[in-house]
Amino acid sequence: MRSLLAPLILALALAVLCCCEKDSKAPSGSPSADSIKIKKEVANAFVRRQKRSSVYEWYFEYYKSPMEQMRERCENYQPCDILSEQIGFPMAYNYYFGRY
Known part of the structure; x- marks a missing residue:
């Protein structure tokens, strides 16, 4: 059992290192403010x-x-x-402000 455990742990450690390696193309840190900005025309078309x-x-x-x-x-x-949540809007309004 111990003879299988050591190679298995070694294989898992290598797999974790390979999977968790940073992408060299991706920039490090948070994106800059210039990369977040979009043109006004594009924003207006999206939110029109x-x-x-x-x-x-x-x-x-x-x-x-x-x-x-x-x-x-x-x-x-x-x-x-608060009262309108308990007994309903019409009754609460009638209680505090009179007949509507």
Whole structure:
């Protein structure tokens, strides 16, 4: 058993050295800031938003519904936000701000 163990350990050690050897082509250390930068045109093409197609979509992009305004009011008031997670938004809003 010992006669097999020594060559096996030696073979594993050589395999680890071969697999873990650094690539000579890869730069050492972290990449520089110049290698990370991309052109503005390329970045804008990647992150470009979809255009709104109808007047209806334009309107609701700029103006919030009354329900959305109430939800934001409840989210900004911490006791209402916590209670809304427990019993639901309509009941929590009604408890803190009255009838909607």
